[in-house]
Ligand SMILES: Nc1ncnc2c1ncn2[C@@H]1O[C@H](COP(=O)(O)OP(=O)(O)OP(=O)(O)O)[C@@H](O)[C@H]1O
Ligand SMILES: Nc1ncnc2c1ncn2[C@@H]1O[C@H](COP(=O)(O)OP(=O)(O)OP(=O)(O)O)[C@@H](O)[C@H]1O
Ligand SMILES: [Mg+2]
């Protein structure tokens with residue numbers, strides 16, 4: 073155990089906008105981030121600096137341009153920038169969780185099954201997975217009547233609680249949180265804070281974007297500042 | 310992760326006169342994986358599916374299928390009898406037009422049951438029960454079992470085709486625009502059904518579509534084609550959220566929030 077669970081080395085991300093005459097938008101350059109098990113690192117930096125971009129690169133949702141993204145997976149080190157699609161899926165199933173700012177709704181699937189799905193994918197029996205999903209949704213103050221409904225018609229806060237339950241249920245060793253509490257009321261924010269703290273106590277390495285400084289102060293061990301690139305701020309202006 | 314691909318193709322070329330329908334295409338599919346082939350009309354999607362399933366011979370290139378016994382079958386060398394056996398047992402086809410995949414003059418139950426009989430089922434009561442169960446799974450009232458599919462709506466016909474295809478539990482399913490001819494609300498229901506069945510049965514699926522929302526919902530991995538070439542491939546959300554190729558950026562930008 074040399075400490076880190078997730079790290080980047082010289083991470084570079086530039087967008088090439090082919091539909092805008094091939095304009096190049098440099099966002100991340102030489103990012104070195106290292107997160108240990110049990111630690112929560114909050115990403116900081118002005119709007120447009122590249123916090124969400126970094127987070128998406130870490131999840132493999134955006135492809136890195138250069139550098140490496142290393143993650144401890146099944147006791148070994150995997151470079152996500154070089155991993156093929158199948159290995160990334162496996163890492164996401166077992167090691168790397170992600171709570172996005174908004175739930176991407178799957179039509180007609182009940183909330184309970186949306187939360188249970190990652191558990192079943194990891195081999196849990198469907199009934200046991202549903203029981204866990206039910207417990208977590210209840211803890212997030214989701215009334216039982218909503219568990220059986222697809223979240224398409226839910227309020228923003230309700231959808232986000234489904235999203236949180238789905239992200240926290242499996243107990244991923246590495247967890248990425250993009251504005252996890254933005255649409256929650258105070259009571260549910262407290263539940264989210266408790267979930268993050270419990271995940272850390274269980275050894276999870278957590279990377280988060282928290283615009284809510286109160287939440288950030290309650291969960292983060294330190295800040296990591298994403299420096300805006302001069303070219304990026306010029307293009308974004 | 311150490312498991313071998315179920316389907317493996319390399320160096321595929323196919324020409325129709327001056328048109329290159331396939332131009333140096335390679336592709337691998339693993340068990341349990343849904344791979345979507347995405348691209349505009351005429352980009353070579355159907356041609357690729359036909360070559361992969363042995364229906365059309367390529368001008369160059371090879372396709373290998375690894376069968377249930379672990380034997381590597383060279384699809385274009387194996388011969389008609391071997392392909393017919395695979396089509397009956399280990400492969401399934403879902404056509405865009407259900408009329409191409411159903412026998413319209415045979416009852417709904419018969420359409421499902423005869424596939425079972427083709428793989429050796431003999432017990433009439435068992436076949437009938439299995440057919441009823443599959444009709445239920447695709448949300449067709451089993452009371453319609455003895456009706457002819459010619460009188461079914463397009464969406465029902467498509468669901469029946471899916472039941473007929475999946476009843477034998479194929480290992481690899483080829484689907485060409487399975488929701489193509491249907492209106493939007495019927496499509497959503499069907500996609501949802503396909504998504505659940507594919508996950509339940511752990512099927513490998515090769516899905517041809519020009520619809521990004523369909524690919525987003527069903528596929529683990531995408532292959533983007535243009536003029537017979539694969540211009541980009543990778544994890545579905547990576548390709549759609551951070552497209553690298555000019556053509557993929559154009560495809561993604563031309564739809565609203567897929
Ligand atoms: N998929 C994309 N394609 C092109 N450019 C993108 C893409 N995603 C992000 N960008 C650009 O990258 C830059 C950084 O954006 P990002 O969303 O990472 O900023 P951020 O630090 O999260 O800002 P905020 O605090 O406002 O959420 C912006 O200029 C943005 O326009
Ligand atoms: N049997 C054939 N004879 C002549 N040309 C053909 C034949 N089959 C396909 N083509 C041509 O090959 C190219 C690729 O066709 P294909 O059917 O594979 O496209 P596709 O991507 O499936 O398009 P669509 O989305 O419209 O179904 C087209 O230019 C088509 O006209
Ligand atoms: Mg952001």
Ligand SMILES: [Mg+2]
Pocket residue numbers: 354355356
């Ligand atoms: Mg076609």
